[in-house]
Amino acid sequence: MTPSLRTENLTIRFGGHAAVNDVSCAFRPGELTVIVGPNGAGKTTWFNLVSGQLKPTEGRIFKGENDITGLSPSARAKAGIGRAFQLTNLFPKLSVLENVRLVVQARAGQGPRIFTRASSMTDIRDKAYGFVEATRLASVAHLPAAALPHGDQRKLEVALLAAMEPDIFMFDEPTAGMSVDEAPAILELIAEIKKDTSKTVLLVEHKMDVVRALADRIVVLHNGELVADGRPGEVMALPIVREIYLGVGAEEVA
């Protein structure tokens, strides 16, 4: 089976420092992979390379059969790579519904119809509202994103990704900074996405209970390199992973 996403010798250097170093890795539909590693391991940088915010120094990225290394972030979004961000990254003055509507509208791709009232395009609006409800944000749908508490902003971040309806879902610490009672809503949503076997899910996550509950596979990054890759039980048992997580060699971590 062709992998849905593949990186080949992916490398990016900032000056002499290789933040991601020669990472080759392939992902299949219907599989949820959790990417773990200490701070500075290159997880977010690797995400940025895949979603196009950064251009690699070396290496290539494939979506299915297609080489997408040269594509812009917007072209990759259109190609089905969806990304949620670790630091909340919304349209602060626009309302929750407008935030989501923008995504649905981008996907609908009707071109810029400049004399149609956006509010009259009810199909797009209703679809957007569906994602707002699914992320339990209906009660704040008309507040500007900036007025939401942190937990709701994280939910909106996930709503934007869900509304992209991508083939590849990339979550960057979706529950970071969320309270204990808020996190399950997000995790349920991810579990829901995982049920669809045509989707590939990548998840950067630190919380071990989340990893255990969701992961089909774990990839470990350390100092920009891929050091382990396999089933959760196997990977967590590896000496190098224990070393990283027990803090041995932590002084090397930038």
Add this chain to the structure above:
Amino acid sequence: MSLLVNTSRRVPVGRLVVYGVVLVVGLCLMFAPFLFPDVRAQEVAARICVFIVLVASYDLLIGYTGIVSFAHTMFFGLGAYGTAIALRTMGPGFDAILLGGSLGVLAALVLAVLIGLLSLRVKAIFFAMITLAAASVMMVLASQLSEFTGGEDGMTYTIPRFFSPANTLVEDADGKALRIFGVALNGRLALYYFVFLSSLFLFLAMLRIVASPLGTVLEAIRENEMRAEAIGYRVVSYRTAIFCIAAVIAALAGILRAVWLRYTGPDVTLSFDIMLDVLLMVVIGGMGTMMGAVIGVVIMTLAQFYLKDLMEAGASATADMPLLPDMLNPDRWLLWLGIVFILLVYFFPAGIAGTLMGKGGHK
């Protein structure tokens, strides 16, 4: 939850005030020839109409999309010069306005595409510098190519006879122009309504644009360019598109200005003084509101035309008092204008319409 109560109670009132004021301004402009029949008031009304279009089109850039451009009067000038040159060379006819105006608009569009594609990728500050350079080049060209443009002096020309005061639209029994409420139905009136209705049409078109899906994308680009790109919008294309739309609208406003004034020169179209006025009008009115354009233009234009008169009256009324007549000397009108600006910016940090409508007031 105090925030909720607060916004739901305060914002609609502010909105109503803004829409009310804009409606009153619109009605005043619609009936300006009848309400304010003197010649100077006509000038002011026509100038307000044209500048609302110019300033609103600039708001599409700076307010909605976050593009800082100093080339907006360049596009305005292209429309005006195109019309003026055609009227001078082809003689006073509607064909000249149509052809010259179209060429001016086309030139504005081509230049906007070029500037947009070549430079909207760079950072905002560099883009602003590039537009500044383009605008400077255009000013030098306008003053150097004096055979075509009349140089620094600009050029005067005649406009179609249909718009001249001697043209009677409806004759009365004596063969003179019929008067309604003492206002002659002549070509001058037709010209005012040509300017007013064209401006109204362009302004309404811009209202539709900002309410369209494109409008939301523009705001998204202003709010978070990187995320807009990440959810699938080609930011450069959208920026270029709105830059072109704004340029075309500015050029159309230029046509109106050229026809109304029967004179086109650097000082009334291309100059950086006008660019600065436009910028101030947007800021005072409120960026990203459209309604702000109306309010900013009205306040600035009225101040520019009538503050001196007001001070003259104030000075003579206080002639017997110490110091006050000096302070109110009409020569010091710029000082008072400055004070008015500072107060406005202090009390309305997001512009008048912006603050009243609760946009950007709390962040």
